[in-house]
Amino acid sequence: MNDTGQLNGPLRLVRSDDGLRVVGRRCPEAHHTTAYADFVCPDCGRRLEEAVFGPAGVVWSYTTITTPAPGRTPPFTLAYVDLADGPRILCDVPAAAVPTVAVGQRISVVEVDGRPAIAEEVSR
Ligand SMILES: [Zn+2]
Numbered sequence: 429m430n431d432t433g434q435l436n437g438p439l440r441l442v443r444s445d446d447g448l449r450v451v452g453r454r455c456p457e458a459h460h461t462t463a464y465a466d467f468v469c470p471d472c473g474r475r476l477e478e479a480v481f482g483p484a485g486v487v488w489s490y491t492t493i494t495t496p497a498p499g500r501t502p503p504f505t506l507a508y509v510d511l512a513d514g515p516r517i518l519c520d521v522p523a524a525a526v527p528t529v530a531v532g533q534r535i536s537v538v539e540v541d542g543r544p545a546i547a548e549e550v551s552r
Contacts, residue, residue: 439463439464439517439544440452441539441544442480443539444483446483446536447482447483447484447536447537447538447547448482448483448537448538448539448544449480449481449482449483449537450463450480450481450482450511450514450515450517450537450544451478451479451480452464452478452479452480452481452514452515453465453466453467453476453477453478453479454476454477454479454514455469455471455472455474455476455477456474456475456476456477457469457472457474459471459472460476461479461481461513461514461515462476462515463481463511463514463515463516463517464515479514481511481512481513481514481515482511482512482514482536482537483536483537483538483547484511484512484534484535484536484537485509485510485511485512485514485517485534485535485536485537485546486509486510486512486532486533486534486535487507487508487509487529487530487531487532487533487535487546488507488508488509488510488516488531489507489508489531490505490506490507490508490521490529490531491505491506492504492505492526493505493506504520504521505520505521505523505526505529506518506519506520506521507519507520507521507529507546509535509537509544509546511537517537517544518544519537519543519544519545519546520540520541520543520544520545520546521545521546522540522545522546525546525547529546533546535547
């Protein structure tokens with residue numbers, strides 16, 4: 429795996445052969461996971477431990493943006509993805525995947541243009 433650093437704001441992303449992983453944190457009592465630099469569990473106050481999540485996930489929701497944003501040409505589609513046993517992250521939906529993206533869809537997270545993006549359905 430190659431550590432790509434912070435390619436998407438505060439997210440810490442790591443490339444692997446089967447997709448993109450997010451380095452985040454997890455409560456040792458499994459109350460809470462995060463993709464960001466939180467250090468204390470909001471539920472129990474224990475210190476969070478570093479954990480790696482992905483690339484498998486499920487689309488929680490998605491939307492198509494029709495207004496301009498820096499570095500993007502509208503329309504473009506974004507999806508919130510719940511990583512398996514991990515946090516929810518924002519991903520790009522590549523144009524080829526827009527016709528089939530669906531809430532509840534099982535996907536893999538990959539890197540496209542330096543950002544997390546959804547890819548093919550996960551078969552397992
Ligand atoms: Zn906790």
